[in-house]
Amino acid sequence: KKGNKYYGKLAWLKSPNNQAGKLKTDINNPEPSLKTRALLGLEFLKGFSYNNGTWDQGSIYDPKSGKTYSCRMTMINKDKLNVRGYVGISLIGRTDVWSRVK
Numbered sequence: 001k002k003g004n005k006y007y008g009k010l011a012w013l014k015s016p017n018n019q020a021g022k023l024k025t026d027i028n029n030p031e032p033s034l035k036t037r038a039l040l041g042l043e044f045l046k047g048f049s050y051n052n053g054t055w056d057q058g059s060i061y062d063p064k065s066g067k068t069y070s071c072r073m074t075m076i077n078k079d080k081l082n083v084r085g086y087v088g089i090s091l092i093g094r095t096d097v098w099s100r101v102k
Contacts, residue, residue, distance in 0.1 A: 011041075
């Protein structure tokens with residue numbers, strides 16, 4: 001949390017290194033100067049406000065595509081988070097369910 005907003009970083013990767021044995025970088029970022037930044041530790045959730053069980057008005061960055069989407073997140077239960085990334089309106093997007101690592 002920074003001020004009144006919430007942010008999130010990539011804290012773990014199943015395979016943090018590329019085939020050359022070096023840390024994976026943000027190679028799909030459209031900004032050339034950001035292509036060399038490490039994925040591990042990357043702040044990919046930005047600017048969320050918390051309101052009545054929902055984190056919204058934030059954005060999520062997808063390092064696989066290099067695109068940033070609007071995002072809304074809600075807890076399904078104490079171990080499952082519903083993450084909805086979208087363009088424009090929430091109806092046009094994709095939902096993933098993230099599970100807490102035990």
